[in-house]
Amino acid sequence: MKLQRHAYKLVGVLIILITVGACSTPRQTLNIRQDPPSDIPLQQELVSTPFFPQEKYHCGPAALAMVINFRDIEVKPDEIVPLIYVPGRKGSLQEEVIAAARRYDLLPVKLDGELKSILREIASGNPVLVMQNLGLNFYPKWHYAVAVGYDLSEQTIVLRSGLNERLVRSFSLFERTWKRSGYWSLAIVPPGVIPSTVDTDEFLDTVIEFEQTGRSSPAHRAYLSAASKWPSSLMAQIGIGNTAYALGEYPKSESAYKKALELSPEKAEVWNNLAYALVKQGKSTESLDAIGMALQISPDNANYLESQAELRQWAGKLN
Amino acid sequence: MSIQKAMKSIALSVLFAVGVVSFSIPAQAAMVATAHMNGITDSQVFGQKVMQEKRDWIQTQLETSGVSRADSVLRVSGLSDSQVIQVHQRMDEMPAGGDALSVALVVFIVLVITDVMGATDIFPFIRPAPK
Numbered sequence: 001m002k003l004q005r006h007a008y009k010l011v012g013v014l015i016i017l018i019t020v021g022a023c024s025t026p027r028q029t030l031n032i033r034q035d036p037p038s039d040i041p042l043q044q045e046l047v048s049t050p051f052f053p054q055e056k057y058h059c060g061p062a063a064l065a066m067v068i069n070f071r072d073i074e075v076k077p078d079e080i081v082p083l084i085y086v087p088g089r090k091g092s093l094q095e096e097v098i099a100a101a102r103r104y105d106l107l108p109v110k111l112d113g114e115l116k117s118i119l120r121e122i123a124s125g126n127p128v129l130v131m132q133n134l135g136l137n138f139y140p141k142w143h144y145a146v147a148v149g150y151d152l153s154e155q156t157i158v159l160r161s162g163l164n165e166r167l168v169r170s171f172s173l174f175e176r177t178w179k180r181s182g183y184w185s186l187a188i189v190p191p192g193v194i195p196s197t198v199d200t201d202e203f204l205d206t207v208i209e210f211e212q213t214g215r216s217s218p219a220h221r222a223y224l225s226a227a228s229k230w231p232s233s234l235m236a237q238i239g240i241g242n243t244a245y246a247l248g249e250y251p252k253s254e255s256a257y258k259k260a261l262e263l264s265p266e267k268a269e270v271w272n273n274l275a276y277a278l279v280k281q282g283k284s285t286e287s288l289d290a291i292g293m294a295l296q297i298s299p300d301n302a303n304y305l306e307s308q309a310e311l312r313q314w315a316g317k318l319n
Numbered sequence: 320m321s322i323q324k325a326m327k328s329i330a331l332s333v334l335f336a337v338g339v340v341s342f343s344i345p346a347q348a349a350m351v352a353t354a355h356m357n358g359i360t361d362s363q364v365f366g367q368k369v370m371q372e373k374r375d376w377i378q379t380q381l382e383t384s385g386v387s388r389a390d391s392v393l394r395v396s397g398l399s400d401s402q403v404i405q406v407h408q409r410m411d412e413m414p415a416g417g418d419a420l421s422v423a424l425v426v427f428i429v430l431v432i433t434d435v436m437g438a439t440d441i442f443p444f445i446r447p448a449p450k
Contacts, residue, residue: 091415
């Protein structure tokens with residue numbers, strides 16, 4: 001009996017402690033209130049974002065299906081379940097959500113964790129997949145939702161969440177639950193689109209992983225859009241060259257490597273790859289010149305020596 | 320007759336394909352991947368063998384968590400090297416987003432109160448008191 005009373009007291013103290021934290025306005029919300037972003041409309045909502053109510057434990061597949069269908073790719077949450085759901089965990093891991101998006105030839109671009117960035121992405125037409133902990137740090141309830149709208153005058157965000165097609169939450173409540181996931185937020189875009197809030201390196205890192213997992217053709221398109229937005233990006237040109245090569249488009253590959261070498265003439269790896277793009281077109285003399293350049297920059301490099309031997313052999317066959 | 324013809328054309332195209340393959344460049348072994356030009360990659364740090372072991376480990380974990388073998392093989396193949404490192408390092412601590420509405424009764428009351436106070440957001444029908 002006495003013990004029970006102590007337990008009640010403990011619970012009471014706990015609630016007070018938790019709610020004291022909830023009473024202060026969280027940092028990012030405060031920042032938006034004091035310094036609202038002036039480059040976006042006061043209010044925006046991507047009403048065409050489809051909604052799939054989640055089945056038990058399946059908020060991941062439901063949320064992912066919404067952002068994929070938004071890009072006119074038809075897929076049902078049930079089809080995504082075998083790609084991301086972990087029955088033993090009664091949920092889906094973030095890294096698998098990212099990997100699954102790639103299977104639909106969409107680029108999963110991680111955002112910087114600023115609430116303002118979510119608003120800016122919505123304003124530029126990109127719904128944002130977010131992870132929240134709707135419970136508490138020591139009693140987590142991990143949840144995926146899609147942010148589709150906001151209202152700066154009301155200080156609210158609009159979510160497609162769980163069974164709710166249009167859940168309106170104050171910035172401060174959203175920020176508290178979102179903060180517990182480490183502000184995890186993902187824009188999932190087609191390869192020709194670059195999320196408005198990401199910088200060159202972040203975007204290209206995403207595209208490189210995209211290429212690495214075998215999506216050469218959409219990766220090629222993504223590199224092309226990166227190169228037109230950031231013309232001085234060396235990695236964008238290299239990416240164009242390597243993906244064009246993988247797709248068998250050697251003249252395109254050659255011209256991208258040459259642009260890369262204009263930006264960075266000492267990049268021996270590019271000379272090496274250029275040599276391959278040239279020999280594939282039957283330009284054996286130029287090819288051997290190119291691999292010669294690579295070896296001039298880094299003599300004794302085993303990879304380039306191997307390339308040279310291979311290219312000589314092949315050039316011999318050509319002549 | 321028509322089957323024979325089909326067989327013949329299949330055989331011819333196979334021969335042709337083999338011919339084309341053997342005439343092309345042996346391998347792209349010496350091409351440098353984009354990831355490798357972007358800095359030191361995980362596979363360079365750990366080596367291919369260790370990376371494969373990590374992938375195998377994740378696949379086993381998925382299978383023991385109830386994912387079918389075919390699905391887990393497919394899923395692991397879709398992870399990039401850096402994702403493999405991350406998942407391998409801390410798969411058990413990684414949050415798995417699932418369902419908010421499965422709460423034990425004891426905790427229910429606490430969460431209703433914390434929801435009202437705006438610390439949690441378990442029950443969508445509860446809007447925290449305005450401040």
